[in-house]
Amino acid sequence: MDETTGLSLPSELLLLWHAHRTEILLSAGLFLACLRLAIHWRRTRSKAVLTPPLGSPVDQKPSLLAKQHLAEAEHYVSSPTSLSKNAKPGPKRVTGVKRTKSSPVDVLPTSINNIQPLIFYFSLGGSTRSYAETLQQSLNTNIESEAKILQPILHDLTAIDYDDFFISPPKSDKPNTAHFYVILLPSYDISTELENFLEHLDETHNDFRIDTAPLSRLAGYSVFGFGDQQDWPTEERGYCKDAVEVDKWMARLTGRKRAFPLGIGDVKADAGERLEEWTVGVQAAMVDIAHGRGLGEGVPGSGEAVESADEAELDDDEEDAETPPSSKKQRKPIKRSQTSDLEDLKAPIPVDFTTTTTTKQPSPPPKPTAPKPMVPVNSPTHTSLTKQGYTIIGSHSGVKICRWTKSALRGRGSCYKYSFYGIASHLCMEATPSLSCSNKCVFCWRHGTNPVGTTWRWEVDPPGMVFEGMKEGHYRKIKMLKGVPGVRAERFQQAMRIRHCALSLVGEPIFYPRINELLALLHGERISTFLVCNAQHPDHLAALDHVTQLYVSIDASNKDSLRRIDRPLHRDFWERFLRCMDILREKRYQQRTVFRLTLVKGFNVEDEAEGYADLVARALPSFVEVKGVTYCGTSTSAGAGLSMQNVPFYEEVSAFVLALESALERRGLDYGIAAEHAHSCCILLADKTRYFKPSAEHGGEERWHTLIDYVKFFECLESGRDFGPEDYVGSPTAEWALWGRGGFDPRDERVDRKGRPKVVEV
Known part of the structure; x- marks a missing residue:
């Protein structure tokens, strides 16, 4: 005890604590924070060689990436001078391939040994079933000489489980066999099982758990619709509307593997004749696939240059709906050299060297040279015209x-x-x-x-x-x-x-x-x-x-x-x-x-x-x-x-x-x-x-x-x-x-850039 003040040492410390406790707590917290940062910095520095730079792409397989970094670390440890001798200044460039969802995991085999046609139909009164059976017999007769095309199999849409066929293609006992879907659908003005089928295709396309193109393994598909043009004259009023919808959904689910255009027929007029013509085209498409000629290139490939530029090549809604994101490209103007057209340097310079005359003594004629191609294959002109679709x-x-x-x-x-x-x-x-x-x-x-x-x-x-x-x-x-x-x-x-x-x-x-x-x-x-x-x-x-x-x-x-x-x-x-x-x-x-x-x-x-x-x-x-x-x-x-x-x-x-x-x-x-x-x-x-x-x-x-x-x-x-x-x-x-009537064929339908019907005012 201090005799002068009468206070003991613990009492003095207690007074100091009460007087300066805020400063003490802040100082302690700051000290601990600095200590924690120092420890974290030392650990990070010790593992820097095993850690990819910030922003580097990470592969889908971390085990392989770890092995790669470990091998690099061993290299630098065994050769401490290799980094300073071989490395270039600046950040390391990392190259790789961007993975997109649109790249189908389930792709078509590179070599197709067989094509299995599957004919799907829906019928209430039995007429569409008769057409389907006729189609089956026609294909059986016409593909006998094609060993790679198997006998078609008939399926009633009301008697199958949609998950077995329209989430992924069915399995086949024969190796390298690709299925070809043929779908025949009528249209009705009442509620039928077709509504459930359309709903299933819709849900399959929009299910985030299912790949974007789950039916990409199909060799192709084609749809034919039956309608009554007398009662439902247009698609908007019901003519073949279900077949049109199924055709669009199948394009999305297969990754645009429409092998032959949508066929339509009027049951009161020309359904049989139209189906017969359509069958010939479908059969030809299957033969092309069987012989390795594929489906063609689809919409791209027809070029940018058009005779009349007042309509787009593709309707925007169709391109967005059926074109995979990875294949969409912004159309850019073709870059040309400023000297590609010499006549444009000083336009116009109308000179015809074949018709000019001179009073000077003519020079001796040059030696004839062999004619050259107008558009050589490797020339910029050939490249430019080809890009334009020629x-x-x-x-x-x-x-x-x-x-x-x-x-x-x-x-x-x-x-x-x-x-x-x-x-x-x-x-x-x-x-x-x-x-x-x-x-x-x-x-x-x-x-x-x-x-x-x-x-x-x-x-x-x-x-x-x-x-x-x-x-x-x-x-x-x-x-x-x-x-x-x-x-x-x-x-x-x-x-x-x-x-x-x-x-x-x-x-x-x-x-x-x-x-x-x-x-x-x-x-x-x-x-x-x-x-x-x-x-x-x-x-x-x-x-x-x-x-x-x-x-x-x-x-x-x-x-x-x-x-x-x-x-x-x-x-x-x-x-x-x-x-x-x-x-x-x-x-x-x-x-x-x-x-x-x-x-x-x-x-x-x-x-x-x-x-x-x-x-x-x-x-x-x-x-x-x-x-x-x-x-x-x-x-x-x-x-x-x-x-x-x-x-x-x-x-x-x-x-x-x-x-x-x-x-x-x-x-x-x-x-x-x-x-x-x-x-x-x-x-x-x-x-x-x-x-x-x-x-x-x-x-x-x-x-x-x-x-x-x-x-x-x-x-x-x-x-x-x-x-x-x-x-x-x-x-x-x-x-x-005639003059004053507009000049547009009423049997066709005029549409705007979005594919919507356009009213023509005369």
Whole structure:
């Protein structure tokens, strides 16, 4: 005890604690925290060699990763200098493969020994069962020679467990056997077992515990629907609605393995005939799979460049629903070199080295060199055109599927040629024997990637090779579309026989030195020919034999406008242009001739109707097509001053046509507006004296006759006698195609970009 203060030592400590306890507790806590951090830091540092860097991807197999890091640690321990000698400064780059859910675990065997067809059907009254049995007998008869295709097995959807077939494919006793599902479904207006089947497919697709494509091991599938078109005329009103739904769900569950388009048949009209046609296609698809040819490439592969860019290649809802996430890619514009088009460095430079003259002493002629391919296989031009969806044939020809072909296959309408001349787009092949052109048009939708030239200086492929290559490339691309949602089975079958050829794809078809031989091959298989030229090769035009219809592109009414729009390479381009007008006038009694006017607002629309009327008076074509330009958004167009502001509205095109009609009337020319196709922004003027005449089908009333009788054309051609366009005039133009009616076939369905029905106002 302290005698002075009278306090003991414990009492003093207690007073100090009460006076400074807050500071003591905070200090102790801070000390313990620092100690804990120091210990953690030492442990982390000691294990750094075994720990991957922050943010490194971790593999699905941790045991293998641990072994790898352990081996690296042993290497560094045994060779302490290896890290400093061999390692590069900075973080280590880790490479790997991104794993996605869409990659199916259950994939098709690489080699298929057998294909087992399974026929599923649903029936209340027994009619669909009869159709299924007929299909089974037909397949049994037709596949006897195919050892790899087993006898089909019939299954009633009401008598099976859906989990056994529609969550994963059934097991087979035979090795490497893939199943092929064939589903036949009617549609009813009452509640049936089909509702449970559809609900099962829906739940399977949306169950997070089941893989995205659980039926990916199937070799393929196809669906056929039966409906009553009299009571339910459209899909929205119930026609084959259940088959359409099942087809969509199966596309999702199989990873888009639609082997043949959805077939539909009217039980009160053509169900048996449609089923028979569809069966042939399904059988052919199974044979292709059995022989290793697969299902085709589906929607991708038809390219980005389209003839008319006002609709998407795929509806967004269908692409999102049926395209795996891993295969979706953003469409990017093709990057091109700034010097890929030398003519665009100082546009325009219209120079024709074949027509210039000089007063100087001529130099000795150069030694002749062997001609080279127009589009070599390894050239950037070949790569660019291939990316745009072109199939290059030989060294200078090409073929491509038009957007309207895809539209017609899906029952969404054909192009204006169907309204005007009776050409169904799904029966038409778009091709060219010459990818080279002598113009660099500002509105060209070929992106300026095709070669140019004023004279033919390349190799010449034989016409037979060009013709066979065109057909092969076209049919191959048609087969790619059999998995596209909405493709009609009967139109797909029809598309496998080409009936028309539009020689207007890209370049200048009459530039090909052996064009007449190619035309003879096309006509030999009764394929009609629609040839388009740009009025810059009068000698070739004069030597051209018969074609079904001859087009000349008229993009301007005067020299200055033609120079700005077409940017021709020939120095005497205007003289060549006028010579072609005179040649066209001479040919007007030998074949149907057409002026094709492409209107570009700000270039050739304002105050040029009178100039166009003068050209019509000079050439006297059978028809005048007036079409608004389609803007492609390319750098070439932008560099020439073209934008969306230069695309005319349909009302502006109509006003121009009316002005042109009046200008022709003032010149004493009897032309009238015969037809229109508002969807293409295209209107047709025709010579009244030749194509507006009494119609026997309408009691002698005068009607427009712009359609072509293709059978008569080939009969005239094969007879060997002289004939003219009046000898193969077809039946009267359809009512829905006449001026003021819109021009869209009412048997088809017009849709918007999302695939929704679109109301057309006339």
